[in-house]
Amino acid sequence: MTALELRDVSKVYGTGAAEVHALAHIDLAVEPGTLVAVMGPSGSGKSSLLTIAGSLEEPSSGDVIVDGSRLADLSRNDRARLRRQRIGFVFQDFNLLSGLTAAENVSLPLELDGRSARRARPVALAALDRLGLADQGDRFPDELSGGERQRVAIARATVGDRQLLLADEPTGALDSANGEAVMRMLRQACQDGVAGVVVTHDAQLASWADRIVFLRDGHVVDQTAPQPGPDSLLSSDAGR
Amino acid sequence: MSVRHALLALLHEGPKYGLQLRQEFEAGTGEMWPLNVGQVYTTLNRLERDGLVEAADDDEGPQRTFRLTEAGGSELEEWLRTPPDMSAPPRDELVIKVLVALRLTDVDVAELLQAHRRQLVELMQQYTRLKGDVGEDDLGLALVVDAELFRLDGLIRWLDAVDGRLARLPRGPDGERAAPASRPRTTPERLRRQIGSRR
Numbered sequence: 148m149t150a151l152e153l154r155d156v157s158k159v160y161g162t163g164a165a166e167v168h169a170l171a172h173i174d175l176a177v178e179p180g181t182l183v184a185v186m187g188p189s190g191s192g193k194s195s196l197l198t199i200a201g202s203l204e205e206p207s208s209g210d211v212i213v214d215g216s217r218l219a220d221l222s223r224n225d226r227a228r229l230r231r232q233r234i235g236f237v238f239q240d241f242n243l244l245s246g247l248t249a250a251e252n253v254s255l256p257l258e259l260d261g262r263s264a265r266r267a268r269p270v271a272l273a274a275l276d277r278l279g280l281a282d283q284g285d286r287f288p289d290e291l292s293g294g295e296r297q298r299v300a301i302a303r304a305t306v307g308d309r310q311l312l313l314a315d316e317p318t319g320a321l322d323s324a325n326g327e328a329v330m331r332m333l334r335q336a337c338q339d340g341v342a343g344v345v346v347t348h349d350a351q352l353a354s355w356a357d358r359i360v361f362l363r364d365g366h367v368v369d370q371t372a373p374q375p376g377p378d379s380l381l382s383s384d385a386g387r
Numbered sequence: 388m389s390v391r392h393a394l395l396a397l398l399h400e401g402p403k404y405g406l407q408l409r410q411e412f413e414a415g416t417g418e419m420w421p422l423n424v425g426q427v428y429t430t431l432n433r434l435e436r437d438g439l440v441e442a443a444d445d446d447e448g449p450q451r452t453f454r455l456t457e458a459g460g461s462e463l464e465e466w467l468r469t470p471p472d473m474s475a476p477p478r479d480e481l482v483i484k485v486l487v488a489l490r491l492t493d494v495d496v497a498e499l500l501q502a503h504r505r506q507l508v509e510l511m512q513q514y515t516r517l518k519g520d521v522g523e524d525d526l527g528l529a530l531v532v533d534a535e536l537f538r539l540d541g542l543i544r545w546l547d548a549v550d551g552r553l554a555r556l557p558r559g560p561d562g563e564r565a566a567p568a569s570r571p572r573t574t575p576e577r578l579r580r581q582i583g584s585r586r
Contacts, residue, residue, distance in 0.1 A: 186508070188547065334519060350543045351536055354511035355519065361501065369501050371509050380419070380513055 148215050150310050150342030151177040151200055156209035158195050158365075169195040171365040173209070177344055179310065182337040184356035185346040192365040193346035194315060200344060201234050201313045202226050214310050231260050235304025235341075237314040237333075241296045243288040243303075249275060249295075250284035253303045260307075274302040278332055294325030298332065305336050312336060314345040318352055330355040390422065390430050395439060395455060395463040402443035402454040405431060417521075417528020419535075434459065481542055485549060496553060504546050511539050 158170040170192045177183050187193050198204040199211060202218050211218045214233050218226055235256075236242075243252045254271035258264055272284050278298040288296055297317060304312055314333060318326030334355050337343040345356065353359050361369040390412075397403060397411050409427045413420065431453055434440040439459035443452040455463075481503060488494045518532045 188550075331519060350508055350511055350540050351515075354508060354515040354536070356512070359505075359508055359512070361505065363501075369505050371505060371512065374509055374512050374516070376513075376516070380517055 148179075149176045149212070150179045150214060151175070151344065152210075152212040153196070153200065154210040154212070156196075156199060156206045156211060158192070158199060158204075159207045168365050170199070170206070173365075173367055175200075175360065175367070177311075177342045179342050180337060180340050181358065182334055182343040182345065182356045184353035184359045185344060185362055186348065186350070186353045186359055187346075187362035188348055191362045193348075193362055195365075196362065197313050197315050197344065197346050200311075201236060202230050228260075231256055232307065233309055234311045234313060235301075235306075235309045237297070237300050237304050237312065237317045239316040239319040241288070241293075241300045241320070243296055243299060245288050248285050248287055249280065249291065249299045249302075252288070252299055253306050256303065257307055271302070271306060274306040275299065278302050292325075293321050294328060297321060297325070297329050301329065301332050301336065305341060310341060312341050312343040314343065316347050316349075316352075317345060318349070319347075326352065389466070390426060391434065392463060392466045394427065394430055394434065395459050395466075398440060398453060398455040399460065399463060402452045404450050404452045406449060415527045417525055417531045419528065419531045479542075482545075485546075497550065500546050500550055504543055507539050507543050507546075511536055511543075514539075 153173050153175040156170055156173040156175075157168070160167045160169055173192075173196065175183070175185075175196075185193050185196055195204070199206050200213075202211065202213065205218075213229060216229060218229075221229065243249075244255070247255065250268060250271045253274050254262075254264065254267035257267035257270060262270075272281070275281060275284050275298075278301060280295060280298055280302065283291060283295060283299075288299070291299065297320075301317075304314075312333065317333065318329050321329060330352060333343055333345065337357075343356075345352065347353050358373075359371040360367055393412055393415075394408055397408050397415075403411070405427045406424060408431075409422050409424050412422050412427075431440060435442070435453070437458075439456055439462050440453045441456050443454040446452065484503070485496070485500070488496050488499050514532050514535050518529060518536075521528055523529065
């Protein structure tokens with residue numbers, strides 16, 4: 148089963164002369180264990196695609212299917228539950244709650260879903276541990292570096308039974324070393340079985356993905372083909 | 388890539404023989420720059436002729452060991468501090484292809500730019516996977532791969548800039564963008580002359 152499928156999705160904002168076609172007839176399928184990058188310039192529709200995939204916004208037409216469920220068939224409450232249980236979001240500016248510790252930020256989606264704080268905490272600490280933040284659970288966001296904050300956000304996005312990880316320019320606020328560390332972690336989360344979609348205008352960031360889809364003026368204009376293993380770089384002139 | 392100075396740098400660590408120099412050179416560059424052993428011996432002979440290295444023992448075989456001379460150390464230091472030659476405008480093949488495409492009326496330039504963008508990103512995916520697979524332990528490989536990723540990324544940014552410039556071209560009465568071929572043109576040759584005249 149695909150973790151995320153967009154079928155003929157279009158999004159129009161405004162009406163009449165002010166009408167803007169943000170997305171036009173988008174088809175996209177993301178399998179579990181795969182990281183897909185959506186790359187395009189500002190205004191190409193990247194963020195609209197992500198918010199629609201994450202059910203934060205509804206398409207004007209077309210279907211969005213997450214983990215086998217067609218979002219249009221779900222009630223508002225069921226969509227919210229699906230979002231809480233199945234989808235994790237990572238944003239450029241981290242979006243951590245400043246009044247909660249790292250562990251509390253990570254356990255929040257579990258608690259919102261009905262788990263007690265006592266039972267949620269060890270799960271949150273395990274998620275932080277996987278991202279190398281075992282000792283930082285009781286620190287507040289403003290006591291953490293930018294790279295650490297984004298790792299907390301990834302822990303929050305992957306905690307529990309999430310199947311779909313959606314990231315909007317997740318390294319935009321980080322230096323290149325921390326940005327690379329974050330991309331390694333997103334890639335690892337996908338190799339562990341999650342489906343990931345990262346939207347970006349940055350080719351270096353996108354190149355961590357298994358597949359790159361190019362978006363322009365709301366249309367998918369191209370995508371990368373599966374690549375041979377990196378050994379091909381070592382045995383040919385391509386490495387010179 | 389100066390093999391000559393790379394060998395001087397390796398000999399700066401202490402006396403070494405040819406095969407050893409080749410292995411250390413390749414390991415230091417993450418094996419991205421394969422080096423012919425014949426090239427190593429030819430270069431060592433030239434360095435010896437120029438007084439930059441000298442034999443460290445009497446062995447005349449493949450185990451003949453070389454060490455850095457004082458002049459070799461000075462040469463290495465001077466080379467490190469000399470900026471690489473970046474002055475000539477690059478005669479990059481991609482730039483030439485795009486300039487040629489702009490002159491041809493039956494070429495979809497946007498589609499051409501995207502085809503090159505995709506191919507560059509696919510190459511970046513391979514380099515990034517290489518970096519991802521080896522982890523952060525192999526510093527030489529990581530630095531070489533980073534350099535290549537930044538170079539390819541620069542080309543993609545240039546393609547994006549071309550897209551932006553074409554999008555800003557004024558449109559004619561038929562709604563078509565004015566053909567770039569009808570505009571005054573700076574050729575790579577003219578650009579070279581202009582930059583050269585400012586020096």
